[in-house]
Amino acid sequence: MTGIFRAIAALLASVALLQFGNGLYSTLLTLRGASEGFSTLVLGLIMSGYFVGFVGGTWTSGRLIARMGHIRTFGFCAAIAASIALINAIWIDPWLWIVLRVIYGLVFIALMTVIESWLNSQAGAGNRGLTFALYMVVNLGALALAQQGLRIAPIHGFVLFSVVAIFISWALLPITSTRRVQPTVVARPKSSLRTWLGFAPLAVVSAGLSGLAMGAFWGLAPVYAYRLGFDTSGVSVMMSATIAGGALLQIPIGRFSDHGDRRRVMTWVTFAAAALAALMPWAPNHMFVMVLFGLWGGAAFSLYPLAVAQLIDQLRPEEIVAGSADMLVVQGLGSALGPLMAAAVMSWLGPQGLPWYIAIVLAALGAYSLYRRRRVSPLTAGEAAHFEPMVQSGAEAMALLGTERQLELFEAREHDAESHGKP
Template sequence: MSVRRVQPKLPERPKSSLRALLGFAPLAVASVGLSGLAMGAFWSMIPVYATRLGFDIGGVGLVMSVAIMGGALLQIPIGRFSDKHDRPRVMTWVVLLAALIAVAMPFAPSHEMLLGLYFIWGGLAFSLYPLAVAQLIDQLHPDEIVSGSADVLVMHGAGCAVAPIAAGSLMTAVGIHGLPIYIACVFTLLGAYAIYRRRRVTALITHTAHFEPMVQSSAEALELIFDDAQRDLFDDPSFYEEEERQRLRNVLSAAKV
């Protein structure tokens, strides 16, 4: 005897767009895009850069490993620090310090010193994308996490796709040190924009999300990042009142004037 079962109705995921994300989280969107421009250049051009500096094949692997180790070891303390302090301010300092270290790379007196710079730079540069995602999640409803994270991932990928062409062209024009110069310019541009946003707009954040280091995982895993306090905030019906929505629109419109 068969029993008829009613299939559960799956909730619809709200759609988002980069234009909407730019409206209330422009710094996060800019950070993931420019992070792609910088990290794409690192992944694609660092073997050429290290080889031209005199590293052998094993040395090229060592340069990349040192940068990755820096990202693995420094990413978590930087993220935990951003949980307890103003996250946009932390992001600003991270990108400016990464730019400063990139500027110092052409002047490294030895390979050992260059490896040390890449360790610190990797810790800063690899922290930027997860910091930007955490900053975005600070301002997203839980149901919007998957679509929002997918949008910024596309933005990051677009930056990574363009980066090898841009960095390679600069290296052809100015020489091998065009790579750290390019990375420094990208991070300086982002740092300048972060400072501009801090002076123009007050962040509309009532509760900060918990930082999670970025590992290879699916976008759905980002749904698990929210803590109970933030979920309770968005479950409050008053949050969805049209008056509150209109107030946020007015604040954003006034900031753009």
């Protein structure tokens, strides 16, 4: 473990700094917009802009890296991202913020693509799973810690936007000082979404509907808390609790799904998340809301990894990156629509419209999962791929899931199929 950590330490440091700035920026922008009197629908448009850019960036980032190289692409995109944070502090205009948020999404996925492709090149044959796990721990840890950055200064001033710009700029230091050889540029895998939808519809639908729920959370949960009367410190604690719950509960949920019917686990986890969301409007106090969000994060953050694992269960090893890339696009599209749909519900029902919206979306996913379970037989535990905790990232990170374990599972299934086919 020491060897692989030493090999990727600079990359992990850049990830930590970048995600700290990104996590602080996302929550800060929402709170600042709410304090400036932006309507919930406008805030939904602003937060949707990031995911629109994120999805678009899955196609453009590879071309940018091929043209400029990894380090220059990282510097180019980090400069744009840091300057966008500062522009937000200078010009308080919702329509400008929407455009800036789209651009930020485009450059942020390019930044993550650079890091993830480098991680792939550094990971050896026997430690790809460990590399992926370290990467996700750093991602979630930085996002959770970033929420506490709101305590540094008031949201109405210039300071917090400057802190965001500083951390994004600092992310340049470890990666530009590394002596590691730049990885080769790999072409984006050809999309086969129609194929995946044909033989793994539950995985694809789960990615889309979990995106509808998670996009609404990332975009509007700070607004929900702000309009319930939480102060800035309270919002930061609620967001950190949700992310921490997602980080801590993904592992036991995932391991349980590895040793049983994954679709059954997905069904119960989905209904649990829907029930927790439905309880939020009835919470008697702010502390109870925080507890519910922490538990909800543990369930809801597991849905996309469960969907990816459900798809990978049925893929050849060489199809994993293409399948994961398509799942990322589906979730990204759901995440882009989520804030808009949730904002419309909140405009109608008030702040409690957010948990009601999330509960309805997840209940629909649970019902569909139950329907699919009754139509298709499950894989046995020995045939299933290992669950890996994750947060929304680039498709390149998913190449780390193409481990020897998955190759062994595929070969075992092929052998069983041949054996059953013999007279």
